[in-house]
Amino acid sequence: MLTLPASDDVLASGFTDDGYLPLPGLLSATLLARLRAELQRLAALAVRRDFAMACMNNSPRHLTVVGGEAIAQHSTLIPALYREPALLAFLSRVTGLDITTVREPVERHVLNVLHRPGDTHGAHTDDYPLALVLFLRAPAYHRDGGLLEYTPRASTLDALNTCSARRAHHRSGDAHLLRSDTTAHRVTPLRRTGLQRVVLNMAYTTPGRQNAVTDSATLLYG
Ligand SMILES: O=C(O)CCC(=O)C(=O)O
Ligand SMILES: [Fe+2]
Incomplete structure (x- = not known):
């Protein structure tokens, strides 16, 4: 279901320096179709969020979400994919860390849906x-927004407003891996009507780090 790249390619990719690894075409057509069907089914549980995240420099949240607890209760596909042994082994190889699943359910696996002009997942x-x-x-197009903007090893979120920030465009069926605790990141606003950017974000950790450090996930997904 997942087209995982060869280890050698990935180790040469510089993930540990860049904090970002593009994984184009990670999802097979079959898995993409199954995940989209799951999204349709879970849509009844989606909630709209429009607020400024106080603990993240008041950065904007304008998106519709399905939180981790709702997914855990109503989906079997997503929790199974999340725990896929080949995926965990791949993540450990790429990062050189002992990667494990996140115990608390709220932000373990979440769906983020940007679907209105101006929708954005602000800096965090x-x-x-x-x-x-x-x-x-x-x-489909870079100019329509929904780009991932990121700055590796950022000491503050303001790093996203400097020339050190990078931008990446992704297509349906692609994925990216982010060193998301030390890489400041955000998703740029959708630029017009009729666009959709839907991601399934799956969070992973190391055995000694099982506690959330901010209340941001509870505010967005709780
Ligand atoms: O949508 C993305 O590319 C990043 C998602 C993200 O940062 C998050 O869900 O915390
Ligand atoms: Fe994030």
């Missing part, structure tokens, strides 16, 4: 060290 870092972000839908 995540509580856990690793985010694997799978694209169920994405704007």
Whole structure:
């Protein structure tokens, strides 16, 4: 279901320096279709969020979400994918860390849906060290927004407003891996009507780090 790249390619990719690894075409057509069907089913549980995240420099949240607890209760596909042994082994190889699943359910696996003009997931870092972000839908063109903007090893979120920030465009079926606790990141606003950017974000951690460090996930997904 997942087209995991060969270890050698990945180790040469510089993930530990860049904090970002593009994984184009990670999802097979079959898995993409199954995840989209799951999204349709879970849509009834989605909630709209429009607020400024106080603990993240008041950065904006304008998106619709399905939180981890709802997914754990109503999906078997996503929790099974999240725990896939080959995926965990791959993540450990890429990062050189002993990667394990996140115990608390709220931000373990979440769906983020940007679907209105101006929708954005503003600047933040995540509580856990690793985010694997799978694209169920994405704007086809760079100019339509929904880009991942990120700055590796940022000491503040303001680093995103400097020339050190990088931008990445992804397509449906792609994924990216982010060192999400130390990489400041955000998703740029959708630029027009009729666009959708839908991701499944799966968070991973190391055995000694099982506690969320901020209340940001509870505010967004709780
Ligand atoms: O949508 C993305 O590319 C990043 C998602 C993200 O940062 C998050 O869910 O915490
Ligand atoms: Fe994030």
